Amino acid sequence: MGIRERGACWVVSSIFLITRSRAEYPVYRLNLVDVSGKGRYYLPWLMISCIIKDETTPWECPMVKLGTFFAAAIASLALVQGASWMFFARAFAQKAPACTASSRLHIVAAENFYQDIALQISGSCARVTSVLSDPDVDPHEYEPTVNDAEAVATANLVIENGGGYDDWVNKLLAASPDGGRLVINAWDISPVKISGNEHVWYCAEDMKAVAAAIAGDLKRLRPSQAERFEKNLTIFDESLDEIGAKIREISNRFSGLPIALTEPIFTYQADPMGLRVLTPFALQKAVAEGIDPPANAMLIAQEQIRNKRVRVLVYNRQTADRFTARLEELAKGSGVPVVAITETMPAGKHYQSWMVDQMDALESGLGGPGAGGGPR
Numbered sequence: 001m002g003i004r005e006r007g008a009c010w011v012v013s014s015i016f017l018i019t020r021s022r023a024e025y026p027v028y029r030l031n032l033v034d035v036s037g038k039g040r041y042y043l044p045w046l047m048i049s050c051i052i053k054d055e056t057t058p059w060e061c062p063m064v065k066l067g068t069f070f071a072a073a074i075a076s077l078a079l080v081q082g083a084s085w086m087f088f089a090r091a092f093a094q095k096a097p098a099c100t101a102s103s104r105l106h107i108v109a110a111e112n113f114y115q116d117i118a119l120q121i122s123g124s125c126a127r128v129t130s131v132l133s134d135p136d137v138d139p140h141e142y143e144p145t146v147n148d149a150e151a152v153a154t155a156n157l158v159i160e161n162g163g164g165y166d167d168w169v170n171k172l173l174a175a176s177p178d179g180g181r182l183v184i185n186a187w188d189i190s191p192v193k194i195s196g197n198e199h200v201w202y203c204a205e206d207m208k209a210v211a212a213a214i215a216g217d218l219k220r221l222r223p224s225q226a227e228r229f230e231k232n233l234t235i236f237d238e239s240l241d242e243i244g245a246k247i248r249e250i251s252n253r254f255s256g257l258p259i260a261l262t263e264p265i266f267t268y269q270a271d272p273m274g275l276r277v278l279t280p281f282a283l284q285k286a287v288a289e290g291i292d293p294p295a296n297a298m299l300i301a302q303e304q305i306r307n308k309r310v311r312v313l314v315y316n317r318q319t320a321d322r323f324t325a326r327l328e329e330l331a332k333g334s335g336v337p338v339v340a341i342t343e344t345m346p347a348g349k350h351y352q353s354w355m356v357d358q359m360d361a362l363e364s365g366l367g368g369p370g371a372g373g374g375p376r
């Protein structure tokens with residue numbers, strides 16, 4: 001195969017790859033969903049066949065064949081582009097009047113992951129602020145400020161986690177009664193709940209319910225934009241498939257393996273992955289509450305790590321204390337991989353990428369060097 005054909009193959013495959021990655025990255029999916037159909041596999045097939053075929057000498061490749069290839073490639077691209085344009089055209093034709101700065105709603109989310117989800121649903125129709133986003137602050141021990149009180153007092157919609165996690169929101173709501181203000185309590189509406197464990201945002205199924213509630217409330221507050229909110233909700237729901245797929249992948253590879261947790265937050269993902277959490281719950285709970293764990297729970301957790309009875313230590317960096325630091329030190333000394341996770345969403349991430357990136361790290365930890373073979 002000659003340099004020109006090879007070059008053409010690379011150009012076509014690069015265009016395909018760019019289109020595909022844009023289509024699959026949830027934030028950029030907005031107007032490219034049409035590209036995600038099965039048709040996208042036509043181009044790599046063409047590319048591969050054009051590389052494999054005629055690998056003898058370049059000009060032995062009949063021009064007819066070459067012409068057919070280019071025509072097919074261009075037609076495929078045109079189809080994909082046309083579908084995307086049609087989607088744009090349809091979206092523009094049906095679009096409700098744009099949200100102006102003066103008509104913008106104000107949403108206050110207690111934590112930044114709810115802010116991100118609210119933004120994905122509201123788009124430009126709301127200004128969304130959050131109270132807790134500092135990675136150095138332990139949300140379990142947060143005390144609200146005067147600014148927080150003012151934000152809650154002027155909000156059209158307030159999103160709290162509930163379940164005892166951020167009771168300060170209820171105090172702020174009570175301090176500024178407003179019959180027109182809507183409130184979403186994530187814990188109350190979550191279909192998946194682990195008793196004594198309020199970290200429902202680590203469960204994508206629960207966030208689907210929260211996103212639906214946000215869309216519902218936004219439609220009540222701005223009925224003229226109902227279609228926009230519905231569309232954004234569909235895109236959000238579809239983007240959660242990536243999280244579900246990752247959980248299934250880890251479950252297929254590592255289900256049944258024992259792990260350690262410093263804090264109960266990760267149980268919402270460890271359970272569906274089929275991982276066995278060996279750390280005594282009393283220790284995890286004490287870390288979440290910022291109190292000293294029972295001595296025997298600490299001794300058991302240390303023994304499990306020291307003797308490598310657990311395959312990884314999932315370490316919540318945001319609720320670290322001297323007890324978790326001791327466990328981390330032991331894990332490092334014993335060669336047990338430490339997988340860092342956070343309570344709130346790190347800067348520069350979206351809810352979906354945050355969850356998936358952490359699970360990627362866990363997957364490497366479980367399958368990394370020193371971790372041995374598959375499940376046992």
Ligand SMILES: [Zn+2]
Nearest residue numbers: 263265288343
């Ligand atoms: Zn926590």
